[in-house]
Amino acid sequence: MASPDQPGLIWLFFGWSGRLSRLPYALAWGFWMALAAAFLTRMVMTPHDEPAFVTWTLLFFAVGVVSTVSSVMLTIKRLHDMALPAPLVLCLFVPAISIFALIAFMVWPGTPGPNAHGLVPDRPKA
Incomplete structure (x- = not known):
C-alpha cells in the first residue's frame, strides 16, 4: 500500500491530478508498449484455428484499451508538470504529429x- 509520501501505481497509471516527470512518464509508456508487444507476439505466433488465438486477441485488445486510458492519464500529468494545458493530450491522437508530441513530452523539461x-513532480496534487 502506498504511503502519502510515496504515491502508488494506481495513481501513476490512472490518476490525473498532480505532476509527472520525464523518467516515470517514459518508463510507464515503455511498460505499456512492452505488454502490448508481448500479447501481439503471442497472438501472431498462435495459429488462427486454435482456441488460444481468440484468447490472445482479446487480451491484446483489452491491453490496448487499458493502455490508451492510462496513456491519456500519464500525459495529462506530464502536461501538468510542463505547465501546459491538458487538452494538448489530443496531440497523441493526431497521426501526423503523435510521434513528435510523444517525444516532446518525454524530453521537454518540467516546470x-x-x-x-x-x-x-511525481506526486498527486496535495
Whole structure:
C-alpha cells in the first residue's frame, strides 16, 4: 500500500491530478508498449484455428484499451508538470504529429519548482 509520501501505481497509471516527470512518464509508456508487444507476439505466433488465438486477441485488445486510458492519464500529468494545458493530450491522437508530441513530452523539461498542479513532480496534487 502506498504511503502519502510515496504515491502508488494506481495513481501513476490512472490518476490525473498532480505532476509527472520525464523518467516515470517514459518508463510507464515503455511498460505499456512492452505488454502490448508481448500479447501481439503471442497472438501472431498462435495459429488462427486454435482456441488460444481468440484468447490472445482479446487480451491484446483489452491491453490496448487499458493502455490508451492510462496513456491519456500519464500525459495529462506530464502536461501538468510542463505547465501546459491538458487538452494538448489530443496531440497523441493526431497521426501526423503523435510521434513528435510523444517525444516532446518525454524530453521537454518540467516546470522547476511549484506550479498550479503541485509542489513537486511525481506526486498527486496535495
